[in-house]
Amino acid sequence: MCTEEGNRMQPMVQISNVRKSYADGFEALKGVSLEIRDGEILALLGPNGAGKTTLISAICGITQPTSGTVTVGGHDVVTAYRGARSLVGLVPQEINLEPFERVMNTVRFSRGLFGKPKDDALLERILRQLSLWDKRDSRIMELSGGMKRRVLIAKALAHEPRVLFLDEPTAGVDVELRRDMWDIVAQLKKDGVTIILTTHYIEEAEAIADRIGVINKGEILLVEEKTALMTRLGQKELRIELQDAITDLPASLAARGLRLEESGHVLVYTYDTAQDRTGIATLIREVSDAGLVLRDLQTRQNSLEDIFVGLVSEQEGAA
Amino acid sequence: MNWQAIWAIYTFEMSRFFRTLLQSFVSPVISTSLYFVVFGAAIGSRIDEVEGVSYGAFIVPGLIMLSVMTQAISNASFGIYFPKFIGTIYELLSAPINFLEIVMGYVGAAATKALFIGTVILATSALFVDLTIQHPLAMVIFMLLTCLSFALFGFIIGIWAQNFEQLQLIPLLIVTPLVFLGGSFYSISMLPAAWQTISFFNPVVYLVSGFRWAFFGIADVPIGLSLLAIAGFTLLCLGIIWWIFKTGWRIRS
Ligand SMILES: Nc1ncnc2c1ncn2[C@@H]1O[C@H](COP(=O)(O)OP(=O)(O)O)[C@@H](O)[C@H]1O
Ligand SMILES: [Mg+2]
Secondary structure, three states, rough: HHHHHHHHHHHEEEEEEEEEEOOOEEEEEEEEEEOOOOOOEEEEEOOOOOOOOHHHHHHOOOOOOOOEEEEEEEEEEOOOHHHHHHHEEEEEEOOOOOOOOOOHHHHHHHHHHHHHHOHHHHHHHHHHHHHHHHOOOOHHOOOOOHHHHHHHHHHHHOOOOOOOEEEOOOOOOHHHHHHHHHHHHHHHHOOOOOEEEEEEHHHHHHHHEEEEEEEEEEEEEEEHHHHHHHHHHOEEEEEEEOOOOOOOOHHHOOHHHHHHHHOOEEEEEEEEOOOOOOOOHHHHHHHHHHOOOOEEEEEEOHHHHHHHHHHHHHHHHOO | HHHHHHHHHHHHHHHHHHOOOOHHHHHHHHHHHHHHHHHHHHHOOOOEOOOOHHHHHHHHHHHHHHHHHHHHHHHHHHHHHHHHHHOHHHHHHHOOOOOHHHHHHHHHHHHHHHHHHHHHHHHHHHHOOOOOOHHHHHHHHHHHHHHHHHHHHHHHHHEEEEEEEEHHHHHHHHHHHHHHHHOOOOOHHOOOOHHHHHHHOOOHHHHOOOHHHHHHOOOOOHHHHHHHHHHHHHHHHHHHHHHHHHHOOOOOO
């Protein structure tokens, strides 16, 4: 394996068996392992209290993991924290900003804090990209909630991080702002930034992520390519309710892969929505040709929600 | 050492100070003038001289110390408490900086502000009384060390405090009484013997005494002891801060 290959294969962030118990004894992370690839967008999906913020805090130095290791760009976040943290930008869940400060000043402060020399041209580019340039001399308290969120992003980007953590960037934000946020994330990805965002909106993960991880009760339940996940989800079911129950499937229908369910009252056909021809029209014709009378039709799609709910209840059942 | 980060914290903190420069400047001038009116004129007319120094001049070192200590503490404690309170501390914790750099930024800024105010008071005092400083270098060293050590102390209070009440508690209940009872406005030798003995347990006595020695060459305690006291206090604060850094106490859960 040549070195270039090796570099490309080394994950940007490597989380190995991280546990975190808070002072009150509560275990918020129960041995989390996860690899984040250079340049990807990973959505970490999980309900409130799943441990998303705790995981990000452990990576970014806000909290000390009880055990386990995290490396960023090959630097251990505890023993080589300077190297690791230099690569990381953090946009926290809460809007933590000094109300009386002015936008440009607070962004400049963030850059300095990370040891980077003053570069107002770069900060101007960042503020313009986030549509904040007009507000550069405004006080934070004069800004709307959406703009404050952008200021947090500008602060996180001010030191040119390779990895950006966005902790619930669209929680409690209206639809329009959410779309804006997605555009910003897409642009950052183009610029080569690795992005990890947490959310409890499934559509959000679906809309922007390359990979999706599901976390609940301090455990990662699944990490999968979004496209693979979507293919799995793309399966749709057509349920044909019959006027009269049948005992045997007519041969022509069996050949098309239909199943008989509910003691012969329902025919089930599974197909892929991504295909050009789903074959439904032909199927219906064949059903009538076979002399069966339809009473009702239903289609059902597996959603990410189904998978998510399934995974979470499986975990609950196991516990 | 991440000098850029220290400078960023320092200038950010100082900008808060410069925003309210007029207030920062005017309030010590007014309060010093009031002290001279009240203490200098009212009491000074009864106490003519203390150990050969006019009473007005005698209280100058104590007056400066009083302001420098309270300013250093309040600026440093507020400086680090505020980010904790509004949540912006996340940025300090996630930055590639160590605790020493954080301390240098915040404590440096707080000490600078205290130094500025001490200087303003000194200048204002010179308008009211004749001042000759016998040991200027010692005066500067004492002033700098006091600014620094009390800013360190204030930083510890700011880390320790979990609400605004606690933030005010120690300065109000401990520091102010110690300063007032520390011979700022009188010579320890003017007290009854028993109170003199008790006074020697008050660390502020050593600072005020040393500082006054730098002005007038008179002291309640030997100057070496004063220097030792302030050096010891600085080291103690540094030690506590080092421990806070090691354990992440009240900062990093
Ligand atoms: N400082 C803390 N002390 C004790 N428990 C905490 C602390 N912070 C978070 N927790 C608990 O840890 C769990 C995970 O919290 P968090 O990481 O914030 O979840 P999420 O971000 O996924 O909503 C929750 O049950 C929360 O109550
Ligand atoms: Mg959270």
